[in-house]
Amino acid sequence: MFRRARWILALxxxxxxxxxxVAIGAAAYLTVRKSMDDDITGSxxxxxxxxxTTTDIARTGGQVPPPDGDxxxxxxxxxxxEALATALESDVFYLTTDTQGNLIANPRQxxxxxxxxxxxxxxxxxxxxxEDVSAAGHHYRILTExxxxxxxxxxxxxxxxxxxxxxxxxxxxxxxxxxxVVGVAVSGAGGWWLAGxxxxxxxxxxxxxxxxxxxxxxxxRTPIAVVKANNELLLRHPEDTIESAYDQVEAVGAxxxxxxxxxxxxxxxxxxxxGRTTLTTSDFDLGELAQEVGRDMGALAELxxxxxxxxxxxxxVEADAPRLRQLVVILLDNALKYTPKGGxxxxxxxxxxxxxxxxxxxxxxxxxxDDQKRVFDRFFRIDEARARAVGGSGLGLAIGKWIAxxxxxxxxxxxxPGQGATFTLRLHAKD
Ligand code: ADP
Numbered sequence: 001m002f003r004r005a006r007w008i009l010a011l012x013x014x015x016x017x018x019x020x021x022v023a024i025g026a027a028a029y030l031t032v033r034k035s036m037d038d039d040i041t042g043s044x045x046x047x048x049x050x051x052x053t054t055t056d057i058a059r060t061g062g063q064v065p066p067p068d069g070d071x072x073x074x075x076x077x078x079x080x081x082e083a084l085a086t087a088l089e090s091d092v093f094y095l096t097t098d099t100q101g102n103l104i105a106n107p108r109q110x111x112x113x114x115x116x117x118x119x120x121x122x123x124x125x126x127x128x129x130x131e132d133v134s135a136a137g138h139h140y141r142i143l144t145e146x147x148x149x150x151x152x153x154x155x156x157x158x159x160x161x162x163x164x165x166x167x168x169x170x171x172x173x174x175x176x177x178x179x180x181v182v183g184v185a186v187s188g189a190g191g192w193w194l195a196g197x198x199x200x201x202x203x204x205x206x207x208x209x210x211x212x213x214x215x216x217x218x219x220x221r222t223p224i225a226v227v228k229a230n231n232e233l234l235l236r237h238p239e240d241t242i243e244s245a246y247d248q249v250e251a252v253g254a255x256x257x258x259x260x261x262x263x264x265x266x267x268x269x270x271x272x273x274x275g276r277t278t279l280t281t282s283d284f285d286l287g288e289l290a291q292e293v294g295r296d297m298g299a300l301a302e303l304x305x306x307x308x309x310x311x312x313x314x315x316x317v318e319a320d321a322p323r324l325r326q327l328v329v330i331l332l333d334n335a336l337k338y339t340p341k342g343g344x345x346x347x348x349x350x351x352x353x354x355x356x357x358x359x360x361x362x363x364x365x366x367x368x369x370d371d372q373k374r375v376f377d378r379f380f381r382i383d384e385a386r387a388r389a390v391g392g393s394g395l396g397l398a399i400g401k402w403i404a405x406x407x408x409x410x411x412x413x414x415x416x417p418g419q420g421a422t423f424t425l426r427l428h429a430k431d
Contacts, residue, residue: 013191062096063151
């Protein structure tokens, strides 16, 4: 699924870039070509105008003077070669023909093989006409203009080779094409890499969700199995009274409680993941809240043969009181669950600079450094059988950590195996 998504993202990326490159490349190519063409056509028009205005060509039709310099014969150009040089740009040539396309003058001796001058003359019957033509393997642009010469109607052709322009445009097309192909290939590879990176958090979050669902299902399987088994036992002896089947009835109740607790925890975490849980904060004394929870759980400590010490001072905080109470219950409940009989649990609240510190210390089995890294993970239990036996599902500390972080605080653990554990919540304290 992720492989496919990665391919699709990479292809979209490369596709989008290819369209951009093609659009930019085509625009660049067309702009350069238009500018070259405008230059060429402009030089032809300028040369034609110069020829007509500064030389005898309009009058003589470009007839070559007789070699003896007969004064009565028309001259090709007023001013001779110099006038020609000023009239024509260096790479522009000119010719003249009569109306049938028969050559009158070709002073720059252009190779006219294959060039149909009569056809060009026909096109320019009444007005100036510009056309691109090919002759003898070369490409020309020729401007044809009708002349009303003394020898009769004639045509002036002003032309320029397009070979250099064609070559430049070919080179430009190759450069743009190759650049585009390389650009698309590089962007495709970049897109593949980026898509891979972009998908990592999504993949992780999906994996976490999958693991969460499978752990939750696994966690619910045991109580459901216990309820079913006890139910079957009860159904086997319908005549029994509740009193005689008290163990089964009690087990069903206990498992139902366990499931209700688990579902509550799952919902809390699922809502937290979705970002749907909002905190309702107020100002209160964290020491007082800890005292209340400590007093409420005192009986439980006594029942388990533990000493619960409360050592709290007044520290004002701005927080969600029910959520913080939930966190203190989780920490105290764990300490009371995992500390063996005769042990001691201390709940402290102190101010440390601008922070409020709430800690729960116990004299229980402690937590190894490796396990300390994982105790806040969902469904993590050091001794699964033991934790289940005392009603633990491995979600308490995950919820506690979320509550701490939702308050921009931190929940940490310090412990050494055999020497008890201390869980500490640090929060901003009010001045
Ligand atoms: P649980 O509901 O199982 O207590 P928690 O997330 O609260 O889940 O705790 C995760 C695990 O961390 C527990 O199963 C237990 O193994 C260990 N743990 C938590 N608190 C203590 C403690 N005070 N002393 C020793 N182990 C603890």
